[in-house]
Amino acid sequence: MSDASYRDAIFSTPLDRVARFSFDEKVVACFPDMIRRSVPGYGQILGMLSLIAQRHLRHGAHVYDLGCSLGASGLALAGALAPDAFRYTGVDLSPAMVTQARQTFADECPAYAMQVEEADIRTLEYAPSGMIILNFTLQFLPAADRDALLARLYAALEPGGVLILSEKTVDADERDNAWRVERYHDFKRANGYSDLEISQKRTALENVLVPDTLDALHGRLKQAGFPRSMTWFQYLNFASLIAFKEG
Ligand SMILES: Nc1ncnc2c1ncn2[C@@H]1O[C@H](C[S@+](CC[C@H]([NH3+])C(=O)[O-])CC(=O)[O-])[C@@H](O)[C@H]1O
């Protein structure tokens, strides 16, 4: 069964050497469980994405979902909007994610215009769009590539378009950061992860997921050309921002 989803147990046994985290077949097989148990507010962010789309998208506009993984944002949009309300392009670099996302759209919403491309979002040629979603993706790019991508996305947005940027964040203040990270680990423990799983995943994500501060994220958006951005959601060290291209 291609769309079976398993409980995330990737870091549950002691590993001699913890490899860098990667979005491979093993992660794909348990990804829905992993992201739901590891990202505070993930479901609420997806729910709000479709309400934001309903308010901001002109009828028939194009939506990009960059680093779409299994296409959860696309499914949320298709669950709330009519088939002719939008056209969707999900983009991901992981072949295993792309294969599974395509299958999910074919099974779950065949009447909708849902495309999935296997590509690097840093080099893709962008078509004009009304909404661009970066749901926990920018954090995986080398820091040096982030501003250039955001500037290209600003250019691709139509006047009146919006960018949604969800990210794990870090606090500039060390004590605040320690408190938030400790409560995040409590959140993971409450969701069934052991101390070993928490610690090995933390090692696997070192230098792979490099979080910015909220201030740095707003600064990047300004630098990219966005005259206005807001943090519309925050839960511990996870946040979602909206940036507007005035039209
Ligand atoms: N350069 C790149 N180009 C394209 N894709 C990339 C690149 N780098 C990483 N990715 C892809 O970005 C995704 C990040 S997960 C997004 C969750 C999803 N948005 C969700 O709402 O479920 C975040 C997480 O797991 O925390 C992975 O699928 C990578 O393959």
Ligand SMILES: O=C(O)C(=O)Cc1ccccc1
């Ligand atoms: O689990 C973590 O520590 C996270 O930061 C969230 C996450 C979720 C899914 C893949 C990678 C990171």
